Amino acid sequence: MNLDWSAFTPVASAFGGLLIGAAAVLLMGGAGRIAGISGILGGLWTPERGGSWRVAFLLGLFASPWLYRLGAALPAITVEAGTARLIAAGLLVGIGTRYASGCTSGHGVCGVSRGSPRSLAATALFMAAGFGMVYVMRHLAGG
Secondary structure, eight states: OOOOGGGOOHHHHHHHHHHHHHHHHHHHHHHOOOOOHHHHHHHTTSTTTOOHHHHHHHHHHHHHHHHHHHHSOOOOOOOOSOHHHHHHHHHHHHHHHHHTTSOIIIIIIIIHHHTOHHHHHHHHHHHHHHHHHHHIIIIISOO
């Protein structure tokens, strides 16, 4: 295995992790809400669950790359998948978040840190499915 040293960014990664953790703690402590993106986005379509905090949270997500760009260059993004594969992947992720009652941010970041058994199981399944799919795509499907 070769390490791409130009993509090795432990300081930026640690800082990003601290920001994600701080946002999750602030949302939980301030609003009593879980910082799960699928729930935050899905709540916008349900009037009784909506709220300005959801819009502010999502605007912060979309604004963060632009703010990052003020201090450093954004990394190059390379997508090595066709449109059909990206659409299929998006649909599968969406279906998975419905079956798991949440996404990787809600379960993996917030649920695991709270010791939620459901989130621990969901995160283990997310990871296993990811490992399995990478194996299939790289070794069996020739991708």
